[in-house]
Amino acid sequence: MKTIGVIGLGVMGASFASRLSHKGYTVYGFERSQETLDIALQKQIIQKGTTEPKTLLKECDLIIIALYPTQILPWIRQYQQTCKDKAILMDISGVKSNIIKPVQAILREDLELISIHPMCGRESRGIQFSDETIFDQANYIVVPTDQNTPEAIELAKQLGVILGVKNISTLSIEEHDRMIGFLSQLTHVIAVSLMNTHENAHLVEYTGDSFHDLTRIAEINEDLWSELFLLNKEILLDETDQFIASIQHFRDVLDQEDAEEMKRLFIQSTKRRKLFNR
Amino acid sequence: MKTIGVIGLGVMGASFASRLSHKGYTVYGFERSQETLDIALQKQIIQKGTTEPKTLLKECDLIIIALYPTQILPWIRQYQQTCKDKAILMDISGVKSNIIKPVQAILREDLELISIHPMCGRESRGIQFSDETIFDQANYIVVPTDQNTPEAIELAKQLGVILGVKNISTLSIEEHDRMIGFLSQLTHVIAVSLMNTHENAHLVEYTGDSFHDLTRIAEINEDLWSELFLLNKEILLDETDQFIASIQHFRDVLDQEDAEEMKRLFIQSTKRRKLFNR
Structure with missing residues (x-):
């Protein structure tokens, strides 16, 4: 990994750029917003940045795509001819089946997409909320397919070590999307649906920890999560x-x-939940 | 309040006794278990204790009933003739309609039941888990009816001040049980049902904060909560x-x-949830 390109400097992309820059890597930022690029340059979380991918893209050995999920395929379609020979692409999206398969189907022969999912998102949007410490407590999942080389899989794991994540594991696409469907997406559906059950503003002063903890994730980025849910529709349903x-x-x-x-139901839930105590 | 009797030295009763003793009040403990009484005496959270209510009960000006909800009415039926003239009784149960009304219907003329609910329960059972600091962050609700005197209502509020709770408020029986049905009971139904959705032990290592926070209350005291749910059945349904x-x-x-x-649903849940941020 000589030069790393980060595509999209939102809350996740900028957190990647920040940590990798501070670890001594050369990081280039690619953004549609010049204002965001200016912030990234000023904060020294990228060494160079551009709104026009073609100029710097051909220098990048590793390209981390931190775009909204539905933007990944169009971006690759548009810019893959500009990529350096044998460059490695990584997507960090929260669902995998409907991201990886379409990309691998159109990808230039010498390029490789290896998929990772650092489980450390934030509900707030934009570079101003980026924070490289989000990786410290993260589960980091590598999601290889039979199209991947051992070298790219190893690189993806190595990136987790460099980012300083808590735990690195490997799952198949199906295992990943099923796990995410239950542990993350269903919990968001529940929290959102509970807040939407009926009007409840008059109850604010009586809230205890139970309700507070259970509904925290009902504050949600509607653009990102509607994409993630639709991309994992069958499993989430x-x-x-x-x-x-x-x-x-x-x-x-x-x-x-x-x-x-x-x-019996209480005893079963208690027994199962005890396994999750940290 | 000269002498306070605490009926039942479980996790809640012993926490009451402990805080009130440390505030300088004379506290007598009433327990079926001699072993529990011995612990309470040894820890000096009560000044006297007995397994035979009749001996000490006639000395108590205030009687805090910290029994399981379905035991409250039988206890009062059995022991009210032994109570001191004009004693005040307080129940601390988590639901009110099916507790207060049956008790007030049979209560001795000169006695008065005033209902309180300190929202600070613990899932663990028994005196060994008692902790007087649970009151520090608690919402404390007084639930008066038209049977109550202004003096008893004032005493109930004053007790909240002595316990050192965070917030004291007053609700009618119906407001209380509706609020608890939504904020507390429904959240427990959800957490329990999520853990019981399907087997999930293989997912432990991937859990993030969302699932962890949402299911914390799926560890539940099955004896207490089955009573609380059945006593508030219509509202909870x-x-x-x-x-x-x-x-x-x-x-x-x-x-x-x-x-x-x-x-639209995400935006609504986000807007509603923002009100609950502390």
């Missing part, structure tokens, strides 16, 4: 349906005043 | 049905790939 069946069962048990089954 | 309708709507919007409605 399935997970949501399973959850609705679970809560509907609980509701029916309560309606029938079946205290024994209610206790 | 209604809140749960409203939530299921909300998440079902989200599911259908996703299924129809209606990105605009999805964004």
Whole structure:
């Protein structure tokens, strides 16, 4: 990794650029907004930046694509002819199946896309909210396919080490999207739906930790998450349906005043949750 | 308040006794378990204790009943004839309608029940988990009815001040049980149902803050919460049905790939949740 290009200097891209610059790497920033580039240059989180990818792109050995998910394929289609020979591309998107497969289907022969997912997003948008310490506690997942070379997979893992993440693991596309569908997307669907259940502003002063913790993620970037949900639609629908069946069962048990089954459900949830205690 | 009796030295009762003793009040403990009484005496969180209520009960001016909800009415029925003339009784249970009304219907003429709810429970059980600092950050709610005297209502508020709670407010029975049904009980139904959606032990290593925060309360005392849910059944069923309708709507919007409605729902949840930020 001699020169790293970061495509998009939003909250995630700028956090990548910042950490990699501070680790001594040469980082070039690619942004449509000159104002964002100016901030990045002033903060010294990139060494060079441009609104016109073609000028600097051919110098980059590694290209980290930190665009909104639906922008990834169009960007690669438009600029891959400008990329350096044998450059490695990485996407960092939160869902994988509908990102990786379309890109690999059109990718220039000598280029390689290796997919990573550092699980450390932020709800706030823009370079002003970037923060390189978000990687410190992150789970970092490498999502290889049979199109990837051992060298690119190794590079992706090595990037996790350089970023200083807490934990590096490898999942298949299907394992990744299923895991994300349950642990991350379904929890956001729940928090959003709870806040939307009915008007609740009059309850603010009575809130305890339970409600506060459960709804924290109901503050959500609507543009990003609507893309992520639609790109993982089938899995998320399935997970949501399973959850609705679970809560509907609980509701029916309560309606029938079946205290024994209610206790069994509490004991099961307690037992399962204990495994997640840190 | 000269002498305070605490009925039941579980995690809540012992926390009350501890704080009130340390504030200089004379506190007597009433417990079926001699072992628990011995611990309470040894820790000096009560001055006297007994397994036989009749001996000390007639000395208590204020009686704080920290029993499981369904035990409150039987206890009062059995022991009210032993209470001191004009003693004040307080229950601390998490639901009110089906506690207060039955008690007030059978209560001795000169006694008075004034209901309080310090929102600071713990999932762990027993005196060994008692902790008087749980009151420091608590919302403390007084739930008077038209059977209560101004003096008893004032005493209940004064007790909140002595306990050192964060915030004291007053709600009617109906307002209280509706608020608890949404903010506390529904959130527990959701967390429990999410953990019970399907087996998930293999996902432990990938968990981020979202899932962790949302499921914390899925570790639950099955005996206490099955009572609380059944005592607030009609309201909790209604809140749960409203939530299921909300998440079902989200599911259908996703299924129809209606990105605009999805964004509207995200924007609404974000706006509502911002009010709850501390």
